[in-house]
Amino acid sequence: MKYLHTYSFAETTPFLLSCGKTLSNVNVAYETWGTLNTDKTNAILIFHAFTGSSHAARHYEKDTEGWWETYVGSGKAFDTDKYFIICANVLGSCYGSTGPSSLNPKTGKPYALNFPFITIRDMNSAIKNLTDHLQISRFLAVAGGSMGGMLALDWSIAYPNSTKSAIVLAASHSQPAQAIAFHQVGRQAILQDPSWKKGNYYGSEEIPRLGLSLARMIGHITYLSEKKMHEKFGRKLQDKAELSFGFDYEFQVESYLRYQGHKFVDRFDANSYLYLTRAIDYFDIRIDHGEGSLFSAFEKSKCDYLMLSYSTDWLYPPENMKQMANTLRGCGRRVVYLDIDTDNGHDSFLIDNQVMVAAVKNFLSQEIDTTENNV
Amino acid sequence: MKETIFNIGYDLITKEIPRGSRVLDLGCGDGELLAELKRKKRIEGFGIEISPESVGIALSKGVFACQADIDEGLSDYKDNSFDYVILNQTIQNTKRPEYVLREIMRIGTRVIISFPNFSHILIRMNLFFRGKMPKTKSLPYEWYDTPNIHMLSIKDFRTFCRQKGFSIEKEINFNTNINNSTSSKKILFPNLFAMYGLFVLKKD
Known part of the structure; x- marks a missing residue:
């Protein structure tokens, strides 16, 4: 059985990027776990971090370990028995989606530096093409840590009707100067x-x-x-x-x-x-979505949020996440915010932590319970 | 903190809040009051709580809470964001009670505030006869580890509201039974005999 799939688009109409340039014949590599229910209310979109891939977890026992094995699987926080999970490799990466190492259809050679500059927004546009193709118009949750958290933030604002909630871990509303x-x-x-x-x-x-x-x-x-x-x-x-x-x-x-x-x-x-x-450096939801204002950016979102920061994360300090949670509360969103006490620094979201497991599990079951009530 | 502390006045507050209200509970603890209000009154509830463990427990009950300090976590809310803001057994823990009161009167249409009455007869006797900082069922702490830094009496709160221009819509003075599950309200000389005061403040 094949677990790594590729969706190709922009074969006739070029894919327009934030920098003004276009890409043709774009590939998006993705993997899925679990089963989509009949009313399509149990889909979760997971975003990987900077050097990650679509391989979040094993598909079978002898499969290679995924980057989020601790959190994705049967009975785990992202329970593959309950939810249908999608994870796609981002644009610009090197794990199956189109990036600088891919062949440029115009020259037949790798793009290298002819690859256009891309942004977090462009990565999500590409993934949105995939999820539209898969005919999932609304996710139960979009989730990710670090760059994945930035993608989750961007998704929640750019496509407000296409997710019921967002799980944002160890992320920031903009790339800090130190980073x-x-x-x-x-x-x-x-x-x-x-x-x-x-x-x-x-x-x-x-x-x-x-x-x-x-x-x-x-x-x-x-x-x-x-x-x-x-x-x-x-x-x-x-x-x-x-x-x-x-x-x-x-x-x-x-x-x-x-x-x-x-x-x-x-x-x-x-x-x-x-x-x-570079794409991460350019990320700033205040500029991308709010004309410089965090409040205006978040006012465009409609979903619930689970936000977790980690006490020793000095790449994206907790203060930043707290500011987002406060602003979202001010916008009237339902937000759960927790600063998890840990020594594991920025990498904490990848490491087994019972507080995080419980928070994600309880948040997701609350979200799916309220979905069923509404239908 | 002792389990019994959390249930004080829940019955009275639940009676006070109309169905379907939008409610903010400050210092919501493990979210029990909001969960109860959700069950009984179908409210839309939000909580603020400083303890991360409590935020986690609240979430397990389906209550959305944010880890934040009440003294600094209110300024982002817009005016009149909530039908009710609840400050239950919490005002005495805040660093800046007047600021907090002003903020919650700004963000809520109504405010329900309940606190232990520091001029209760037992507390007075404790101090008078034993010459020690009072320790009672409602104030179980030693002087050195108490979170209660701004104690007040029912009379103090009335005066405070008059001076600061907060209008009191309702005043309930009450004692609780042993596990705090029911509150009795008919009390003569409440500033002396009521263990707790509960006020509903309304925006003019």
Whole structure:
């Protein structure tokens, strides 16, 4: 059985992007779990984070582990016995949806830097094409963490009638300056790697390994917390008892980061890294939807919200989520907001946490209960 | 906090609120009052609560609550967003009671506020005869760990409303039975013999 599907569109009418350019022959890779009920009230759209894919969870026992395995599955927070779940790979990524590594139909070669700049809004437009094709006009919930949370926010405002609720985790209404700064350092690492060759490294032996792994190492620091790093590594040395007075990887924390960097190069495309970080940097729902005002942006939404922030997330600090929750309350939306006390930093939304499991479960059952009453 | 504390005056508040009202409960705890109002009066309820554990429990009862501090979490609401704003056994915990009162009178058409009466005879006797900070069923804390930082009497609240221009639509003074499930209201000299005061304030 095939679990990874691809929907293609813009074969005749080009797909218009926020930057003014267009794309033709757009692919959106997606996977689904569970069964859609007859009145189509149990569909949930899950958005992955920056380097994620459509593979949120296993489809069968020996399948590879999904990025949200802890939360998606039979009996889990996003219960695949109860809900029909869709997760699509975003535009610009490298896991089956059209991105800089895809073939440009006009040239027959990979787009590389000819790929147009994309935004969070464009990613959702592409996914909306897919969900329209699947004939799901209204979701029970749209949900995601980090960039996925930004997509959930954008979706709830851009398509107010197409979801009953939004679950927004470890996200922000706009990319904070500090996060833009880290992204820029990561991009510079790639851009300055001689193997990057202005993006034209496809098909060659030499790819920008150093730059991409360095970018990942920098990014990874922002996903953890100081406390977590201290607990996990402290000042412990890697495979040795004494200092070696050298610049090589010596502390465990260094070695861990190197491992994260290496592992990443094998699974992610450097140009996708550039395009996706840029798309996140451009994200600001106040500008995109509210002419600069958060209140005006949220006034356009109609759904209920579950918003969770994490106490040690310094990439998207809890204060930011709290501000969104307060503004949404002011708009008269039904909002549940919780700041979860954890040491796991920005990555918390990926890690097993009973408070989060209970919150998501209870929120979803409340949403589906009220749906059934209304029908 | 003791379980019994949460049920104080629920019967009276439930009687007060008309069916289908839009209600905000400040310091909603584990959401029991809003859940009860939803069941009995089909209200549309919202809660604000500072404890994350309580917000989680409230959600399990189908009550939507936000983790926020009452003293700073009200300014985003528009004028007259709610038919009723409830401040049940909470005013004495706020840092800025006058600010909170003004804010909830702004965002609600009516306000229901209920609090333990600090001039109750038992409290007076406690202080008078034992010379210690009073500890009673309604005020079970030690002086050093009490969340009650702005204690008041029924008389104090009347004076406060008069001075600040809040109009009192209804005043109910009451005592509760042992598990707080029912409240008795007919009390002579309430400032002395009522354990709790409940006021309905209405916008002019």
